[in-house]
Amino acid sequence: MSKLVNVAAGVIRAPDGRFLLGRRAPGTFYPGYWEFPGGKVEGGESPAMALARELHEELGIIVDECWPWLVREHHYEHARVRLHFFEVPRWHGEVNDHVHSELAWALAEESVCEPMLPANGPIFKALRLPRFIGITHAAEIGIEPQLKALEAAFASGLECVQIREPGMNEAALGRFAAEVSARAREHRAIVLINASPQLAQRLGVDGVQLNSRALMQCERRPNLEWVGASCHDREQLERAARLGVDFALLGPVRETTTHPAARGIGWQRFTELASGLPMPIVALGGLGVDDWLAARSAGAHGIAAIRGAWRSAGRYPR
Incomplete structure (x- = not known):
């Protein structure tokens, strides 16, 4: 050897x-x-x-x-x-x-x-991954307010959005994804969807975000330009690495209103879990643009946020 x-x-x-x-x-x-x-x-x-x-x-x-x-x-x-x-x-x-x-x-x-x-x-693709990923919550704030927030965010530098709408049926999700994609194309932004790879392909978005259950069941990397995985522990991160995903979300770093029962892992534990992996790790959970330097110091490639994304227009890190 x-x-x-x-x-x-x-x-x-x-x-x-x-x-x-x-x-x-x-x-x-x-x-x-x-x-x-x-x-x-x-x-x-x-x-x-x-x-x-x-x-x-x-x-x-x-x-x-x-x-x-x-x-x-x-x-x-x-x-x-x-x-x-x-x-x-x-x-x-x-x-x-x-x-x-x-x-x-x-x-x-x-x-x-x-x-x-x-x-x-392979490092070149990792360098293309934006530093900030906005995550939608149209079911909470309404479709039109979410689309308006997206328009403002894209215009002020947001380069990647994840559509995450577990409460929408497939037809409604398809219509919403089409509206998001149309706005993203004007700014050459990446559109991911938190859904099955098959639905992502049918909707014609740029990539898929696998939740932790889908990740552990996935046998091979989906055939999409961008594949992300949502992870909460080292086992899931290592599974994502073996699958060859382009990046992983890791969190929650802090407690969130989206998942109130989940304890925040903090930056020290984030660093321990994220170290030594071959793909970029994006920090998630109660974060915003003001956490950028702390995230980078902890080894994160960037930040993903739901509410924090739409309060940060004009200040997205690059």
């Missing part, structure tokens, strides 16, 4: 949202392939410590802040690599590369840097 090598890699952000990629130099494994900068975790180092050291040695920059994000494994011919990905939102210094043959700043929507190192390629 190949030895396991721990590697730290950084998604280094520029103010305009682009991130840095490096092209592997001749004489290395996979020469000419693009990768996220980073390197091997040495003995006695944490992945975060290794990342800071490697980025200083490779690029000459100082990491001011890094957030744990994903952990993915890949089997190469020479080794089994466990990649600890961090987002690096704040750093300083002039980029002066010492190991790559070329550097490039890219956006997740672009595919200008090809070929990508195999273990790095």
